[in-house]
Amino acid sequence: MPRLAIKGGNPVAEDLSKLIPPWPTYSEKERQALIEVLESRRWCRIYPGSRAELFENMFAEYHHAKHGIAVANGTVALELAMKTVGVKQGDKLVVPAVTFIASASAATELGAIPIFADIDPETGNISPRSVRDIVEQEDGVRAVVAVHYGGNPVNFDELKPFLARRGIKLIEDCAHAHGSEWRGRRVGAIGDMGGFSFQESKSLTAGEGGIVLTDNDEYANKARLIHNIGRVVGRPGYEHYILASNYRMTEFQAALLLAKLDEFKEQVERKHRNGAYLADRLKRIKGVEPQKMEEGVTKRGYYYFVFRYNPEEFGGLSKQRFIEALRAEGVPADIGYGMPLYKQKAFSREAFLEVMPPGIEYPNYDKMYLPGAEEFTRQEVTLLHYVLLGEKEALDMIVAAIEKIKENVDELAG
Template sequence: MTFIPYSRPVIDEQEIQEVVDTLRSGWLTTGPKVAKFEKDFAKVIGCEHALAVNSATAGLHLALEALGIGGGDKVITTVHTFTASAEVIRYLGGEPVFADINPDTFCIDPDHVERLLKSHGNIKCIIPVHYGGQAADMTAIMALAKKYNVRVLEDAAHALPCTHKGQLIGTIGDVTVFSFYANKTITTGEGGMVATNDAAFASRIKVMRLHGINRDAFDRFTSKTPSWYYEVVAPGYKYNMMDICGALGIHQLQKAYVFQKKRAYIADCYAEAFAALPVEVPTVINSEDYHAWHIYSLRLKLEEITISRDRFIEELAKEGVGTSVHYIPLHRMPYWRDTYQLKDDFFPHSTAVFERIVSLPNFASMTDEDINFVIRAVRNVLDAYKK
């Protein structure tokens, strides 16, 4: 039986040979491959500093630390995200303050953000999440940041390449963090990148990502003169990226726009095919901007079909289509719900969206046959259960 998985990475011969070269080089951890990946990434994004890390979660943690977030500080983020967006705030003893989403884009709602800024004291930062690969309303977010004197850390785990009003994500907020997890537009298996134009933030992140040491191992171990001495200047973390991962990133980055174009093509095929069905396709706010299409989240019109979202997922699996849900909102997760006494009616948009959404396969190696297979499966299920 044919089965189309929810996601599959695209790894070509260039990546394989670069990894082989790394394995043969005698240098496996952070070294020349990571340095090249960082340099290339900064050039592509147009930022001054790009710092590779072993996960986007690590990048978010480092960024908040560099921004000065500490015990008792409050940080606004959205409930409609993966838990990492909020958990990193707790790593530093801070307190997350949760906002609802725009019901069309599923990105953080700036109006709710402003209400929170007015009603809470000691808010130091906003973490917008660029849901699915479409930019949040950064014009509004940056205006709020200026008005209320708070920092902006962009969670761009979904958003490469992505623009807001023509400006690349990674060049707008104080710091931006990207993910290279296996299902992202480009992948290093595990890994992430921190982008910033602020030299002080970059310097702090560089030190803190490797134990608070003021000299990296590659510099010390490859120097032709004695270079054993280093100093620990802060209680840092172990968040550096390996050269094996950097080797993948070098070639994946070169294909980022090719992969984005293919994902956009798949999204267009879905939108056209599903136009007359009892579903809502993702809303695109500005067709002139780059949408990374990391997630293609279909919203079911439950009032027009006889099954639930969960049953719809089960029926698609029977048809041979893998799916996911992005996301079970944080106010439905036991830790966040119970610790902060969160309720569904605090976040009506996220709650309503969650009960209707399902993420369809959308990866760059999908063939037209794969795309049509998914389309037929969706049609078959909806036709079988329409009212």
């Protein structure tokens, strides 16, 4: 019987790291692109004909959006989207309880109050029923932040018409969802505005970076002004039309993103194919359940490949210990965000009130318990998207490692 690697046996996925390209990938093309910017002495995008503008057009077109506004990172992309749709101090924003904290902290940066909605533990996405309940119970909900968790598009059919009827804005947090599609349309401008991140771990990256997409001409103009400290883009100088901030992307970031765009598009297709293969193989193992995708999902972009782990099918082995065993076998698994956001110290009474404007009441995050979010975070196991750049041989190693742990779980008893 093979011994588990965590007990000194041979790792079954020892060669996995050799079958996956190191992330982020780059080639001579990226090196040249950066040197060209350097030597051009145009490092800032405020001049006409910038690389940032070209990237905005190309990324927006790929994502089936009319407009793109490139920014410094994904957190300020959400802040810009919120400001643009009119979020003001004291407004409420519905945010899924399980996501990266920026989905909520972009709101608190504007003095707006995140109201946490529950998660559908099968999809990992915001529960449309929980959104409806909140909207019906709370006054002052201005917008909903819908995170496509791991890259899994939210159910727009359930969210969009419901919110539109009530004049509540839908902001897509697409930081995980480059290339994802709902009913044949790429995400980002299906709602009112969408924000993306190009941080180093993301599936299209310039180290840092972000973009806001929209189909709304008025929002696009407003967002461009806000992001350029009240100036018209392409018109440098000192004519400012509104009071705002500087969210601009640099020309180095834009050049890297442009250089990576073709490869990224090919990687989206590859990860979609390989993700479906891995999910299909994992479904056959009792106790691991790949994230459910709804019938409207026509293309799955990835940040995380997510599956839920059930200790009962693994002789009671805890998730923590399962992940340790999996890592020892050579599979870089992780726990995702680990807890619902309302359990973060940043949402304690003291920490929350410290950053909020005077007069804002504490929403009692410390007393929250959302069953779907609790269940999902208890069970969630994640693999980062670039694992799916490995082909069948690599994916079969992941499956073999999980099967090996299941078959030899007795070695870990006690």
